[in-house]
Amino acid sequence: MKKIIITVDGYSSCGKSTLAKALAKKLNYVFIDSGAMYRAITFYFLRNNIDWNNTGEVIEALKNIHLSFTYNEKYGSSDILLNGENVETHIREMAISDKVSDVAAVKEVREFTVAQQQTNTASKGIVMDGRDIGTVVFPEAELKIFLTADPAVRVERRYAQIVLKDPTITREEIKKNLEMRDYLDSTREISPLRKAEDAIVLDNSHLTQQEQVDLVLQWANEKINS
Ligand code: CDP
Secondary structure, eight states: OOEEEEEEESSSSHHHHHHHHHHHHTTHHHHHHHEHHHHHHHHHHHHTTTOOOOOHHHHHHHHOOOOEEEETTTEEEEEEETEEEEEEHHHHHHHHHHHHHHTTTOHHHHHHHHHHHHHHSSSSSSEEEEIIIIIOOOOTTEEEEHHHHHHHHHHHHHHHHHHOOOOOTTHHHHHHHHHHHHHHHOSSSSOOOOOTTOOEEEEEEEEOOHHHHHHHHHHHHHHHHH
């Protein structure tokens, strides 16, 4: 059967990874969370006191970073490994969310991650989510989704995820972080977040996870069978 590339881009906390993961599972495709890569690099920079405004330091640091994914049996998803260390829990913390959009705006960081996203996936049968997947990483993808949701819904979804691990978190903190990242991601010079011309906009504010997966699967099957 024909295999395709599906890209899921959109604003912070719209449920891109949830959708991409479910699609990959249904289609038996590889799922790649490109945001996890930017988050893992941010974690490395913070841990090693790398100044990401210093190009020389960034270039040297990137030479020491190896990113890979491993399957997590317990959660049925993939965890990111930074130089072999599972950093999945660390990269979801607010300290990383606060800085990741600054790091993701650095040219050398983007070149490093995009090259890896493209080589890891020379074959098709991929669902990748992020900000620039349909525009820069896979402009030739057969199916591109641009996901949106009401800001209040997005805050509530992310709050529900984080409060389980950090009971001190407030909705206000999350709202500020999402707004800041959306602003930085949309206005940066290199590969800003924008809808690819041929992407389908999907507002999932009032859809259940099952409804959104069924809808996108229908579009995917149309592409696969065309
Ligand atoms: O899950 P959430 O939507 O909150 O974010 P994420 O997908 O984990 O991405 C974290 C950050 O990485 C984003 O806010 C962007 O700054 C950056 N990113 C990017 O620049 N390009 C991508 N393809 C994916 C993420």
